[in-house]
Amino acid sequence: xxQESVKIEFPCExxxxxxxxxxxxxxxxxxxxxxxxxxxxxxxxxxxxASSGGRFTSITVTIVATGPQQLTSLHEALMETGLVSxxx
Numbered sequence: 001x002x003q004e005s006v007k008i009e010f011p012c013e014x015x016x017x018x019x020x021x022x023x024x025x026x027x028x029x030x031x032x033x034x035x036x037x038x039x040x041x042x043x044x045x046x047x048x049x050a051s052s053g054g055r056f057t058s059i060t061v062t063i064v065a066t067g068p069q070q071l072t073s074l075h076e077a078l079m080e081t082g083l084v085s086x087x088x
Contacts, residue, residue: 016061018058037073
């Protein structure tokens, strides 16, 4: 039995979860990156959650993904902020 890679049909709605340390500038910086790479995302659908200890924050943003290059560029830009621990 072989495992096939999942094929995504673009454009599609694509949720992106970003995890980082809780700090005042985390959300504004992250949303600025999303605006550059996925302009017009649904700002009302953003989900923000603090970890149980309050040390981390996660932000989930659903974008309309246009292709793998956009997702790669978004991931790289988020990591380059220095504020992001993980992107899912």
